[in-house]
Amino acid sequence: MAPRKKQAPEPNTTIPVSMADLARELGVSMTTISRALSDHYSIGPAMKQKVLKLAKKYNYQPNRLASALRKGKSQLLGIVVPYIEGRFFPSVVHGIESAASKAGYNVIICQSNEDVAQERRNLDILLSAQVAGVLVSLSRTTRDFRHFEKLRSRGMPLVFFDRIVEGDNVNAVVLDDQEGGYVSTRHLIEQGCRRIAHIAGPQHLNIYKNRRQGYLDALREAGLPEDESLIVYTDMIQSQAIDAMRDLLASPIPPDGVFAAGDYGALGALQEVHRQGLRVPQDVAIAGFSNETFTVVTEPSITTIDQRCEEMGQAAVRLLLELIEADGRPFAPRQVALRPELLVRNSSVRNSSVRNSLVRHPEGERLVEAAAKASKLA
Amino acid sequence: MAPRKKQAPEPNTTIPVSMADLARELGVSMTTISRALSDHYSIGPAMKQKVLKLAKKYNYQPNRLASALRKGKSQLLGIVVPYIEGRFFPSVVHGIESAASKAGYNVIICQSNEDVAQERRNLDILLSAQVAGVLVSLSRTTRDFRHFEKLRSRGMPLVFFDRIVEGDNVNAVVLDDQEGGYVSTRHLIEQGCRRIAHIAGPQHLNIYKNRRQGYLDALREAGLPEDESLIVYTDMIQSQAIDAMRDLLASPIPPDGVFAAGDYGALGALQEVHRQGLRVPQDVAIAGFSNETFTVVTEPSITTIDQRCEEMGQAAVRLLLELIEADGRPFAPRQVALRPELLVRNSSVRNSSVRNSLVRHPEGERLVEAAAKASKLA
């Protein structure tokens, strides 16, 4: 029996209306109703109008569950991210939701909390929910990828973003970190730096490895020596960057520029340079990576790389929709690498004419205002 | 006809298995399968084991769509937020998702982009998706609340958070902003400030109105005069706060403390005080609001109010689940106000002994590390 409440309903309670109800009211078949509502070709315009009008009158809401059950595909996309915090993932999710909703899809969001087991469970849940496709950014503890095999065997469209399974048989969207390291370093070189240090992150993580490689590429291109003593490996946290910078400044020939593979590294470097009474960017120019919110509020503001978070989300959705539309037909997997954007700010600009024009760093202000807007109600 | 592909399936493609399949294989009825899987009381333990084993063998995944369709309720919660960016909303969503998934629910997330029309559309979509309940933070352009009436008439459980519909006939979770303004100001008073300015936000927004009221409460309690010339109204952005601070410092008796109703206000104040060669906190102590990420990286770090974002999400889910479980039975609406947490940092601590112990501001470091962790892969 239907679980419809037979008991006396609450005072102002409306019971939802179904296609069958509309059909009965109009004295036509459900088929007709269905066709009118889904804008099927074989439907008389007069009939269609009548149906639409009645639907509006009764405030008809299609039941997407029923539709999805029947069609075997819902209008839902699943997202699995390690967590929804910090600057990066929320922005990507923002991009995903926007792109998805524009295409008529909604998103179910799951957090793996950096835990493979939970990642696995999330995938199962999304399968159960009959989502049309899945977007995944890997948990840090994921070393074994069999659970994704399961999705594949079920024919579930799958796109990775940011933290991806390496290889050319997966669909994925990433930032071109190597390019990011390259343009940052080249920028420092263009500003006259000749001895550029690198505050590196953990090299088992691809992003940091690639940023370092980009740094080396730029040095090589400029004919500058690759000096391992100028590279300090850290966990990319502020305190370690401070130590790193202290060591670098204590060396016989201290650096005149620093490319940090993360903004917290750049921040630590900036603080230590200041502490030693040196000037940024005149004595040491600094560039970071990730466009953290704080990079525009430091004194001076920090040059950094924007990771195109929203674009990443959009690109991932685009790819996923293609995959969904392919509907099981052969589809050549694609890996998309987004071009990072160098945001030049005061921590790196030595040319004074350029510098003056940058003092107001408009893109920075935009960022600050956007962030202020984004922070609660402000 | 079922849309099951009749064409030759892809090489390693598995077709999903249903209860009917299991029933056939075991030679029992679907009813039995259903009961075994849903742990119904009237099922033999032997039978149950057999079924569970077979389910595992075939990797059975229940179809939640079918279940929800039949039961008239899904295991989905809907969230409508203005956007997923900045510090606040992502954290709340994080809290919501965690609490929901712990209770066996998943969340569909929708952005209104500060647009009532989209907010309305989102609610319709969520109704269509047959969610079990809805969590809403109002768009800024929402002045008319009839669309929520529709949810109510459908008996859809609804909880507001942060940006709520005022009144005691709604379920809502908010931060106690007045308390926040109060404890911040009292803290400044305890640090010896006797002339405390207030950088206020737009007063048509409740949060800012309430923070201002809390500020006044603290002054009154301490017997300090309420001086309107010490209150500057801004849109809570950095540039306006700089101007505000300049004016305040130019007055005949400049303030020795500033409570800003937002961290961007505190930041601007800090910068202007420094620019004028004054010291923070010795000459002017400063406190902000919202615990933005940058408040721990400024020099000095900024005392602020934590908004309990995650707790807010959790509380909202708790309330919503109660509502869902009440299942239409009379439920007295409840408004929950979370206690804000004062985070004392260097911008406000004048007592040197306390100050030294705070130089490392452990909660700040935790924050920084968490943020670093949260920023991409770091």
Next chain:
DNA sequence: TTGTATGCGTTATCAG
């Protein structure tokens, strides 16, 4: 152009 009939996968009811 419209109608009839059936099934998607699950669960509730009722009878054994």
Next chain:
DNA sequence: CTGATAACGCATACAA
């Protein structure tokens, strides 16, 4: 304790 059956709301193959 188990089974047969109907129904949730919708979409489609097929007949008219």
